[in-house]
Amino acid sequence: MALRPGNVSVLRPADHLFDDMLAGWAAQQSSRLLSRTTTRTRESQVRRFAGFCSTPPWEWTASDVEEWTSELLSGSRPLTVSTIRGYQNAVALFCSYVTDLRYGWVDQCMAMFGTHPVQVCHEWNTAVHVADHEARPPVRPLTRAEVQALFDLADDHVDFARSSKRKGWLTLFRDATLFKVIYAYGLRRREAAMLDVHDFTRNPKALEFGRYGVCNVRWGKASRGSQPRRRAVLTVFEWTRPVLEEYVTDVLPRFELADSAVLWPTERQGRIRLAHIDDRFADWRDDLGLDPVLHPHCLRHSYVTHLIEDGFDPLFVQQQAGHRWGSTTALYTGVSGDYRNRVLRHALDEAFAPPTSPTDQGGTPR
Numbered sequence: 001m002a003l004r005p006g007n008v009s010v011l012r013p014a015d016h017l018f019d020d021m022l023a024g025w026a027a028q029q030s031s032r033l034l035s036r037t038t039t040r041t042r043e044s045q046v047r048r049f050a051g052f053c054s055t056p057p058w059e060w061t062a063s064d065v066e067e068w069t070s071e072l073l074s075g076s077r078p079l080t081v082s083t084i085r086g087y088q089n090a091v092a093l094f095c096s097y098v099t100d101l102r103y104g105w106v107d108q109c110m111a112m113f114g115t116h117p118v119q120v121c122h123e124w125n126t127a128v129h130v131a132d133h134e135a136r137p138p139v140r141p142l143t144r145a146e147v148q149a150l151f152d153l154a155d156d157h158v159d160f161a162r163s164s165k166r167k168g169w170l171t172l173f174r175d176a177t178l179f180k181v182i183y184a185y186g187l188r189r190r191e192a193a194m195l196d197v198h199d200f201t202r203n204p205k206a207l208e209f210g211r212y213g214v215c216n217v218r219w220g221k222a223s224r225g226s227q228p229r230r231r232a233v234l235t236v237f238e239w240t241r242p243v244l245e246e247y248v249t250d251v252l253p254r255f256e257l258a259d260s261a262v263l264w265p266t267e268r269q270g271r272i273r274l275a276h277i278d279d280r281f282a283d284w285r286d287d288l289g290l291d292p293v294l295h296p297h298c299l300r301h302s303y304v305t306h307l308i309e310d311g312f313d314p315l316f317v318q319q320q321a322g323h324r325w326g327s328t329t330a331l332y333t334g335v336s337g338d339y340r341n342r343v344l345r346h347a348l349d350e351a352f353a354p355p356t357s358p359t360d361q362g363g364t365p366r
Contacts, residue, residue, distance in 0.1 A: 013112060014056045021057065021105060022046065025097045035222060045090035057098055058109045058117040065091065066125050085127040092121035139293055141301040146290060151180060153284050170254055171267065175280045177247040178264055178272070182296060184240045185215045185233045186303030186321050189274050189296050194219040196261040197248060209235045212244050220322050231322045236307065304329060 022043055029039045050057070052071065053064045065088065072079045072087065079087075098105040098117045106116040142150070154176035161169035182192045195215070203213025213235050220229035235241070248263075255265045264272040281296045300321070307317045318329040 017108070017112065018050070018056055021094075021098050024103065024105075025094055028097060028103075033227065035227065038222075042090040042093065045087045046094045049087070049091050056113075057095070058113060058115050060095075060117065060120045062120045062122065062125055065120050069125070069127075081127055088121055088126045092119070092126065095119045095121060139295070139298060139301075140291075141305040142290075142294070142298055143302075144306060146288070147183060147299070147302055149288055150284060151176070153288060154179060157284075170251060173247065173251050174264055174272070175277075177243060177251075178277070179281065179296070179299065180243050181215075181240075183299040183303055184235070184237050184243075185217075186300045186307075187215075187217065187233075188221060188300060189277050191217050191219050191221075193264060193272050193274060193277065195263040197252070197263050198261060199263070200244065203234060206235065208238075209241050210245075212241045217322070229322065231319075233320050233322075236312075236320075 026039045026043060029042070030036075049060075049064075049068055052068045053060055055064075069084060069088065072084050095117060096119060097103065099119055101107075109116040154172070158169060158172045158176055161172050178192060181187065181195075182189070185192075195217075199216045199218065200212045201214045201216060202211055203209060206213050215233045215235065217231050217233060218228065220231055222228050252263070252265075255267065257265050258269055259265075262271055266272060277296055282292075285294055286292070304317055304321055307320070308314065314326060314329065318326050321329055323329045
């Protein structure tokens with residue numbers, strides 16, 4: 001005789017209810033058109049908090065958040081302030097969802113366990129975002145000499161592997177070109193990794209760049225879990241066109257891709273992984289003896305810095321980088337001491353230079 005579902009006792013009802021809450025929360029976020037990456041990351045952070053508490057959400061307290069934060073700060077690998085704030089924000093959002101009476105979780109918990117969840121994150125026990133920039137101080141833009149040394153080393157690896165007829169020269173050429181493109185357009189890793197060949201188009205106001213006058217970024221950094229933002233980055237360096245033309249024309253076809261649109265393919269027909277970009281950069285950085293804290297994103301900082309040093313309008317640089325606020329672009333900028341001294345000298349000369357007389361200007365005094 002079959003038992004009706006209503007007569008079946010659910011094993012570990014607390015675990016099942018917690019899973020249902022997370023599933024409902026994921027559906028709520030999906031309804032807001034947040035990306036799956038965002039929802040999965042937040043779920044992972046909430047589960048991590050639950051694991052620390054060893055209790056279900058309806059037994060969490062504000063002191064649990066404070067003890068958890070202390071552990072994150074004092075662990076063997078302490079997290080950054082921005083990461084901890086993200087963890088706290090995920091827990092706060094989840095608690096806001098399960099305590100919202102419109103979803104019925106409060107009534108269900110009261111019926112099953114005689115208690116209900118509450119909001120455990122508040123203004124007195126969570127990190128406040130008061131600083132515009134929280135990156136590690138040692139992370140900095142590369143100097144022009146360091147950028148050139150990196151590119152020269154990459155080209156040397158390609159030339160050696162190619163002349164030795166080694167199998168890996170194609171991937172070395174791909175990676176060398178990838179880093180040049182990251183710098184040439186000030187791209188983030190994911191923005192660069194997701195590029196396709198057809199993402200480059202002509203700029204009618206700069207025909208000298210041919211079909212590589214504009215890089216159309218389709219996977220820009222999303223805001224608050226929304227869809228990736230798009231932007232068009234104009235080509236500014238004259239060497240960009242020949243670098244891309246050589247790669248697309250002579251090297252890319254050798255990968256024999258099923259999908260010929262992919263710009264940075266692997267030998268297994270997939271897209272290049274972000275972890276590979278990090279690893280390759282680290283290898284070449286270490287070969288040059290550069291600071292071990294430097295990573296591929298430093299090329300983006302270098303791009304912004306060098307454009308500012310070259311006299312490009314700050315608003316133009318801000319739009320190229322895809323920043324909503326000019327203050328963000330300013331924080332990316334690490335102009336050299338030589339540049340600042342030149343600016344200072346020019347300002348001082350303008351301010352303190354003696355006025356010129358009409359005779360000095362080649363005219364006749366009145």
